[in-house]
Amino acid sequence: MKQEANGQITVVGIGPGSAADITPAVTTALHEAEVVVGYKYYFQFVKPYLAPNCQCVDTGMRRERERAAEAFRLAEEGRRVVVISSGDAGIYGMAPLVCEMQAERKSRVEVTVLPGISAFQKAASLLGAPVGHDFCVISLSDLMTPWEVIERRIHAVAVADFVTAIYNPRSHERYWQLYRLRELFLEVRRGDTPVGYVRQAGRDDEQAVVTTLADFNPDEVDMFTVVIIGNSQSYISDRHIITPRGYMNKQENTQLLPGQQIMMQSFRTIEGELQHPDIPLGHKWALLHAIHTTADFEMEHLLRVDPHAVETLYNKVKDGTLTTIVTDVTMVTSGIRKGALQRLGIEAKCYLSDPRVAEMAHQEGITRTQAGIRLAVAEHPDALFAFGNAPTALMELCDLVRRGKAHPAGIIAAPVGFVHVKESKHMVKPFTNIPKIIIEGRKGGSNLAATLCNAILTFDDAAELKPGRDL
Numbered sequence: 119m120k121q122e123a124n125g126q127i128t129v130v131g132i133g134p135g136s137a138a139d140i141t142p143a144v145t146t147a148l149h150e151a152e153v154v155v156g157y158k159y160y161f162q163f164v165k166p167y168l169a170p171n172c173q174c175v176d177t178g179m180r181r182e183r184e185r186a187a188e189a190f191r192l193a194e195e196g197r198r199v200v201v202i203s204s205g206d207a208g209i210y211g212m213a214p215l216v217c218e219m220q221a222e223r224k225s226r227v228e229v230t231v232l233p234g235i236s237a238f239q240k241a242a243s244l245l246g247a248p249v250g251h252d253f254c255v256i257s258l259s260d261l262m263t264p265w266e267v268i269e270r271r272i273h274a275v276a277v278a279d280f281v282t283a284i285y286n287p288r289s290h291e292r293y294w295q296l297y298r299l300r301e302l303f304l305e306v307r308r309g310d311t312p313v314g315y316v317r318q319a320g321r322d323d324e325q326a327v328v329t330t331l332a333d334f335n336p337d338e339v340d341m342f343t344v345v346i347i348g349n350s351q352s353y354i355s356d357r358h359i360i361t362p363r364g365y366m367n368k369q370e371n372t373q374l375l376p377g378q379q380i381m382m383q384s385f386r387t388i389e390g391e392l393q394h395p396d397i398p399l400g401h402k403w404a405l406l407h408a409i410h411t412t413a414d415f416e417m418e419h420l421l422r423v424d425p426h427a428v429e430t431l432y433n434k435v436k437d438g439t440l441t442t443i444v445t446d447v448t449m450v451t452s453g454i455r456k457g458a459l460q461r462l463g464i465e466a467k468c469y470l471s472d473p474r475v476a477e478m479a480h481q482e483g484i485t486r487t488q489a490g491i492r493l494a495v496a497e498h499p500d501a502l503f504a505f506g507n508a509p510t511a512l513m514e515l516c517d518l519v520r521r522g523k524a525h526p527a528g529i530i531a532a533p534v535g536f537v538h539v540k541e542s543k544h545m546v547k548p549f550t551n552i553p554k555i556i557i558e559g560r561k562g563g564s565n566l567a568a569t570l571c572n573a574i575l576t577f578d579d580a581a582e583l584k585p586g587r588d589l
Contacts, residue, residue: 125193125227129213131206131234132163134320139235140167147200147232155189156202156212164202182212186219193227206236210257210285237319238283241344244326245314246358248346253281258288258295269298276303279390281352281361284345287315288336296336296345303331303347308395312348312359315339328357350390378586384410385585393418400428403580404555407573410585411565420558427553431502431528432577435462440527442467442501443571444494446487446511450504453568457588458575466571467501469493487511495524502574504530506567509542516545519552528553530570534562 128147133139140163148154148167156164158176168174175192177185185201193199203211213231220229242249254275260268275282282303287296303311309332317325317340327338331347339345352361388409389395395402401423408417434440443466445451451468459466469475469490478489487508494501495518503526505512512533518524529552531543539560546554555570572588579587 125196125199126230127189127193127199127201127216127227128230128232129201129203129207129211129216130232131208131211131236132160132202132204133235134205134237134240135163135318136240136320137163137166139240139320140164141232141234143232144234150198151200152198153189153192154200154202155185155192157185160202160204182215183219186212186215189216190219190223190225190227194225203234204237206234206239207231208233209236209238209255237285237344238346240319241283241314241316241326242346244316244319244324245328245346246355246360248312248314248348248352248359248361249281249283250361250363251281251349251351253283255283255285257285258292258299259286260292260295265295268295269302272299272302276306279349281349282347284347286341287343287345288339289341296339300331300334300336307331307347308350310396311350312352312354313345314348314359315343315345317343319344328354328359330354351386375586375589377589378584381410381586381589382584385583389583391415398423398425399580400426400577403577404428404570404573406583406585407569408557408566411569412563414561416561417557420561422554422556422558424554427528427555428574428577430553431574434527435464435575438463440500440502441465442498444468444491444498444501444503445567446470446491446505446533447507447564449564450506450567450571453565454571455575455588458572461588462575464575467494467498484514485510488514491515492518499523500525500527502526502528502530502571504567504571505533505542506530506562506564507533507535509533509535509538512542513538513545516542516549519549526552528555528574530555530567532557532562532567532570534560534566536560 130144130147145167148164149169151172153173153175155175157179161174175188177188189199189201201212201216207213208231216229238255256271311331313331313334314328348359348361352359385406388406404423405417405421408421409415441464445468448468448470451466454466470486472493474493475486475489479486488510491511491514503515512531515524529546531546533539533542543556557566576587579585
């Protein structure tokens with residue numbers, strides 16, 4: 119086949135449809151073209167830029183290979199050919215096919231690709247700033263990609279927390295795939311994850327809608343729509359979707375200690391991996407502390423928090439009615455942040471080292487931790503009691519509550535072990551008028567009891583997810 123060295127093909131993206139969204143480089147290429155090859159629907163958007171003698175060649179819908187072959191035939195005759203694609207020619211457009219065909223034909227025709235504004239970029243601009251961090255684009259069209267492959271990709275990006283733009287979301291025949299995508303996302307993403315969709319972006323009947331993953335209705339979407347799903351950090355503000363890049367946090371972090379920065383990052387990681395993140399803020403705040411301390415996501419199933427327990431106890435600290443935390447062992451006391459105690463005017467006490475404990479334990483035939491709780495109740499009957507080791511101490515408190523001698527502001531029940539541990543936790547549950555935080559089963563420990571105390575003392579940081587103030 120005879121080829122002319124001066125033949126050239128320029129593959130251009132003409133944007134989503136608005137004249138304002140066609141780049142100057144593309145308009146120049148169109149003006150210099152001798153032939154424009156493309157789908158006839160798109161000629162209406164480029165004709166104002168064409169020279170009077172420019173030839174327009176249409177190969178019809180879904181005849182992309184024939185379109186590329188015709189472009190090469192014309193270019194190999196020495197003509198300046200422009201191949202047009204909507205949006206960006208490299209994103210589900212003609213550029214990959216033209217480059218493939220150049221290699222296949224071993225053509226000497228020069229091929230140039232000029233970028234355009236893609237449909238998802240235009241849609242994103244109309245929705246605010248949803249693509250502010252790592253993102254991907256997925257097409258739901260299975261004409262050339264098996265659905266099994268598409269579904270694996272959907273699952274992967276949902277788990278990886280990418281902002282996700284969706285092309286070809288729905289058509290007359292492709293009616294169920296978007297429902298399946300939503301189902302896959304809801305398995306790993308929160309229901310309040312922002313979702314935006316734009317129909318006919320950049321064209322006369324343009325329409326933009328902002329909603330959430332839980333409320334998103336695929337029936338409102340058609341083949342002219344682009345859907346964008348935010349990540350775990352995305353949020354809705356004034357009907358706009360914002361996905362932060364991190365600049366605001368970076369500025370804030372310059373005022374934070376390194377340990378607090380690490381703890382904040384850890385909490386965000388944990389929140390992103392929760393199976394059931396849609397729980398009350400107080401419960402979530404305690405849960406994040408528990409998982410951060412143990413790296414054990416079973417805490418999602420083991421942590422039991424009475425309704426508003428964290429909030430109630432924090433408010434008692436703030437109004438001065440809760441001034442003392444009593445622990446069963448000194449390791450719990452040591453784990454409660456000294457900065458928080460000092461900041462809030464709280465005293466944390468353990469009676470095990472009190473000289474009266476050994477004598478009482480010997481005389482009464484009880485454990486030292488039981489004796490410590492008896493002494494504590496005598497002096498601080500309305501304290502917050504935190505147990506991280508000794509089930510007998512928790513059982514002692516339950517007995518004193520039933521006899522009317524103890525009136526705890528709250529109870530943290532996290533003893534650990536194999537003997538009487540489960541029973542001690544069941545014994546505290548009937549006290550419905552006492553705010554309680556319980557680690558169910560055998561698990562627990564001093565570190566857990568201490569971190570749950572810290573969750574209460576720092577609850578005012580929960581809404582902004584900024585732990586570690588008192589490190």
